Amino acid sequence: MNSDKITKYILFGASLLILVVAGGMLYSLVEGSLPSFRVFGWKFLVSPEWNPTQGDQHFGALAFIAGTLFTSIFALLVAIPLAFSTSLIVAEYFRKTWFANVVSTCVDLLAGIPSVIFGLWGFYALRPFIVSIGLSHQGFGIFTAGLVLAIMIVPYATSLSNSIIMMVPNELKEAAYSLGATRLEVIWNVILPNARSGITASYILAFGRALGETMAVTMLIGNANILPKGLFSTGNTMASVIANEFGEASGVHLSSLIEIGLLLFVITAIINATGKYIIKKFA
Amino acid sequence: MDSSILQKRKAMIATTHFGVRSFKSRLFFSIVLLFALITISIVFLIIGTLVVKGYHQINWSFFTQVAPDTFDAMMANASGKIIPGGILNGITGTLLLVGLASVIAIPFGIVIGIYLYENATKRYAGVIRDISDVLQGVPSIVVGLIVYLWVVVDITKGYSVLAGSVALAIMMLPLIIRSTEESMKMVPTTLKEAAIALGTPYYKVILRVLIPSSFSGLITGVLLAVSRVLGETAPLLLTTLGNSSVNWNLAKPVSAVPLLIWQFYNDPNMVNLIWSSSLFLMGFVLLLNILSKWIAAKKSIQ
Numbered sequence: 001m002n003s004d005k006i007t008k009y010i011l012f013g014a015s016l017l018i019l020v021v022a023g024g025m026l027y028s029l030v031e032g033s034l035p036s037f038r039v040f041g042w043k044f045l046v047s048p049e050w051n052p053t054q055g056d057q058h059f060g061a062l063a064f065i066a067g068t069l070f071t072s073i074f075a076l077l078v079a080i081p082l083a084f085s086t087s088l089i090v091a092e093y094f095r096k097t098w099f100a101n102v103v104s105t106c107v108d109l110l111a112g113i114p115s116v117i118f119g120l121w122g123f124y125a126l127r128p129f130i131v132s133i134g135l136s137h138q139g140f141g142i143f144t145a146g147l148v149l150a151i152m153i154v155p156y157a158t159s160l161s162n163s164i165i166m167m168v169p170n171e172l173k174e175a176a177y178s179l180g181a182t183r184l185e186v187i188w189n190v191i192l193p194n195a196r197s198g199i200t201a202s203y204i205l206a207f208g209r210a211l212g213e214t215m216a217v218t219m220l221i222g223n224a225n226i227l228p229k230g231l232f233s234t235g236n237t238m239a240s241v242i243a244n245e246f247g248e249a250s251g252v253h254l255s256s257l258i259e260i261g262l263l264l265f266v267i268t269a270i271i272n273a274t275g276k277y278i279i280k281k282f283a
Numbered sequence: 284m285d286s287s288i289l290q291k292r293k294a295m296i297a298t299t300h301f302g303v304r305s306f307k308s309r310l311f312f313s314i315v316l317l318f319a320l321i322t323i324s325i326v327f328l329i330i331g332t333l334v335v336k337g338y339h340q341i342n343w344s345f346f347t348q349v350a351p352d353t354f355d356a357m358m359a360n361a362s363g364k365i366i367p368g369g370i371l372n373g374i375t376g377t378l379l380l381v382g383l384a385s386v387i388a389i390p391f392g393i394v395i396g397i398y399l400y401e402n403a404t405k406r407y408a409g410v411i412r413d414i415s416d417v418l419q420g421v422p423s424i425v426v427g428l429i430v431y432l433w434v435v436v437d438i439t440k441g442y443s444v445l446a447g448s449v450a451l452a453i454m455m456l457p458l459i460i461r462s463t464e465e466s467m468k469m470v471p472t473t474l475k476e477a478a479i480a481l482g483t484p485y486y487k488v489i490l491r492v493l494i495p496s497s498f499s500g501l502i503t504g505v506l507l508a509v510s511r512v513l514g515e516t517a518p519l520l521l522t523t524l525g526n527s528s529v530n531w532n533l534a535k536p537v538s539a540v541p542l543l544i545w546q547f548y549n550d551p552n553m554v555n556l557i558w559s560s561s562l563f564l565m566g567f568v569l570l571l572n573i574l575s576k577w578i579a580a581k582k583s584i585q
Contacts, residue, residue, distance in 0.1 A: 004485040011398040015411050017391055018460075021453060022414045025421070028432045085318030093312065106323040112572045113329060114514020116541050117561045120548065121329045151325055184308035205420075212422020214517035219548070239424045243517055246428075261428040265421060272420035276413070 025265065033259030036252055044259060050225040052245065052253050059256035061263060063227045067235035068264075070228050071146045071217065072210040078150035079210075080203060083157035087199075090158070091165035092187065104162070111155035119219035122148040127220065140222035141234045148216050157206035160279075164198030165191060197282035204275035208268050214239040238264045333565055337558030345369035345559060349528055350543055356552040366553065370560050372529050376537035379444055380523065381509060383533070384451035389505055392456050396463025397489060412464075419457035426450050427518030435522060442536040447523035451512040458508040466500020467493060499578050506575035510568045516541040540564045 036044065040059060047060025086107060094100040126148065127139035136143065168191050176186045192199075222234025223244055236244075238260045249257055344367065351359075351368035359366045395411070402408040427450050434446035470493060478492045494501070519542050526538045538546075544560045547553040 007484075007486040007489065011394060011401065014391055014394040015398045015408075018395060018411050018415050018418070018456075021456070022418055024433070025425075025429050028429055029425075032432055082318050082322045085315040086322050088315050089319040093315065103319055103323055106326045108572065108576075109326050109330070109569065110322075112510060112568045113326075114516070114541055114564060114568065116514065116516045116544050116548075117329070117333070117565060120544070120557060120561060121332060123548075125328070125332055151322075154322055182304050182308035184311045185304070187311075208420050212420075212424065214422065214424040215545070239422055239517070242424050242428060243520060246431075246521055258428060258432070261425045265425050268420050268422055268425075269417050272417055273413075276416055 029258060029262040029265055033255055033262050036255035036259045039252055040256075044256070045263075048227045050241075052249070057252055059252065061238070061256075061260050063225055064236055064238045064241050064260060065263070067142070067221070067228050068211055068237040068239070070235065071142050071149060071221065071237055072207060074142060074146035074231065075149035075153060075210045076203065076207050078147060079153050079157055079206060082150065083154045083161065083203070083206070084199075086154065086158050087161045087165055088187065091162045092191065093183075095166070107155050107158055110151065111159075115152070115213060115215040116219075118148050118152055119216035122216060122220045136232045138222070138234075140220060141232050142221065142228050143231050145217045145221040145237075146231075148220055149210050149213055152213060152216060153206040153210050156209050157202050160202035160205070161195070161199040164195045164202070168194045197278055201275045201278040201282075204271060204278065208271040208275065211271065212239055212264060212268050214243050218243050330565065333558060333562040337560075337562035340365060340555060340559035341562065345563075346374065347371055350538070350546070350556070351553070352527070353550055353552050356550075356556070360552060360555070366555050370540060370543050370556075370563065372526060372538040373540040373543040373560065374563075375529050375531075376444075376523070376526065376542075377513065377539040379531065379537060380447045380451060380519070380539055381513060383444065383448035384455055384512065385505070385509060387448065387452035388455035388459055388508070392459025392508075393463050393494075393501060395456075396460045397467065397493065399460065399464045400467040400493075415457045415460050418453070419461070423450075423454060423515055424517040424521070426453050427521035429453075430518065431521045439534045441534075442522060442524040444523060444530070444533045444535065444537045447519050447537065447539070448533075450518040450522045451515060454512050454515065454518070455508040458511060459504055462504025462507065463497075463501060466497040466504065469500060470496045499581065503575045503579045506571050506578070510571035510575070513568050513571070514541050514564055516545055520545070540567075 036059060040047070044059065044061055045065070046062055047058070048062040048066075049058050049060050050063060051058045086103060090100045090104045090107075094103070122144060127144055130136055130144055131139040172190050172194065173186050176190045181189070217237050218240035221236060221240060223236050223240060224234040225236050225241070226234070228235035242257050242261055242264075245253070246257055342365075346369055348367070348369040349372040350370055351366060355368065356366045395415075399408050399412055430446050430450040430453065434449050435442055439445055474492055474496055475488060478488045483491070519539055523539065523542070524536045525542045525546060526536045530537045540560055541564060544557050544564065547557040547560065
């Protein structure tokens with residue numbers, strides 16, 4: 001066998017690692033959640049009751065699924081205006097100026113801040129502020145967690161949409177300006193229709209990030225295993241219940257946490273695949 | 284409403300139409316600018332909070348001593364002194380965890396990246412690329428859960444450095460694969476073709492042409508991947524747990540700076556230490572970010 005073939009086999013062999021890791025993940029999660037699935041079946045998905053007390057154990061994930069979706073959707077709704085504005089500043093209004101540079105550097109810094117530090121800032125700075133303006137008694141809950149989460153996903157939402165907005169051909173914009181369009185009309189009628197699918201995809205990917213965020217949410221959501229009743233209600237997300245209860249869990253309890261992990265894995269994989277598909281297909 | 288009034292208003296709008304449109308445009312710009320300023324001011328708020336609250340705790344012993352126990356911290360708080368001790372166990376733990384994770388992830392990541400670049404059009408390579416993208420999106424807590432099942436339960440029979448490193452390596456791998464492939468794409472194909480035309484063996488084409496000519500891109504990707512996992516807390520909670528002393532044994536639990544921050548946060552006596560630890564972690568992450576940017580910028584000039 002010549003050395004070229006050996007090199008090719010080594011390259012190919014390394015690529016198998018990705019298959020092994022991904023396949024192994026799915027296998028271990030499914031295997032680990034079987035004990036819980038045998039006891040609770042599909043009811044696991046629709047039961048809001050989560051009771052780890054020995055002898056009276058009952059596990060259902062609905063409260064956490066609802067908490068996760070509620071927090072992440074709220075975060076996305078807050079993040080979109082912030083991210084869209086930042087993208088427009090960087091990629092359109094101040095394109096290639098020092099100010100665009102400053103803004104995009106700041107957004108990069110935001111991406112570099114660890115989750116646990118966002119949590120601390122939310123706990124010691126944002127939470128007292130929310131209490132002081134009377135929005136909530138303790139300051140914990142979906143609202144606080146969602147706000148911090150929104151800030152955390154802005155970099156993910158902007159990084160892609162910036163380059164997509166920049167890619168809109170100048171000829172199109174100039175044509176619109178020559179017909180007397182204002183800046184707003186150019187953004188609304190030229191840039192947006194051209195960049196829509198790319199921007200949508202980047203927001204979907206940011207949403208996927210929000211679903212799996214753990215530390216900051218755990219520190220701010222109040223960790224109550226209940227169905228959230230409103231924006232200022234406390235709750236728990238799938239990621240934060242795993243972080244909170246993993247240490248003392250065993251048996252069916254542990255298996256239920258693994259099943260939540262499996263759910264989270266599947267949901268984020270679908271969301272990410274959708275985002276990437278849109279990028280590939282339309283952008 | 285009276286129809287004559289409506290007509291009058293319509294006429295008014297028509298005469299001032301451009302005024303209204305340009306006003307709308309300017310109003311929109313103000314709103315956009317406001318939102319962007321809110322976003323960047325949050326960055327300054329967070330970093331400012333860390334600096335103001337954290338700097339006075341940072342001294343020599345902060346880097347040379349292990350974290351204090353609750354009692355020492357309580358005594359110091361009671362007498363109004365600075366809490367003794369530092370985060371040495373966290374710093375050494377983080378270095379060990381990230382170092383071992385890099386040793387695992389960097390070679391595999393670069394080799395797989397090269398494979399994807401070399402076989403870009405193959406269907407199988409496309410599948411690998413897609414799966415790698417999906418891996419990148421897996422929440423860190425789920426990675427921790429899986430590595431717990433793989434390493435903590437089956438291999439080290441307990442929380443360990445190895446488990447934490449494997450978790451971090453799994454998170455670094457897709458980032459390095461992607462950045463390797465992207466920076467290889469920047470290399471002019473003529474370079475590679477020239478080497479092949481000279482009859483260079485394939486492995487030498489990779490080692491002497493592809494890797495050296497994309498080297499700064501590779502380094503940038505690795506540094507970004509390291510900075511991304513440096514602050515990870517959730518997977519470490521499930522895999523290495525923490526340790527109150529310095530440990531170099533790969534089969535034993537170890538602490539890390541983000542784990543210490545979490546521990547200090549949960550202990551009312553230690554609260555004063557969270558800011559300095561966070562400041563240190565943040566500074567470390569920023570340094571790597573700036574370094575990678577600097578290398579990337581140098582590359583683009585050449």
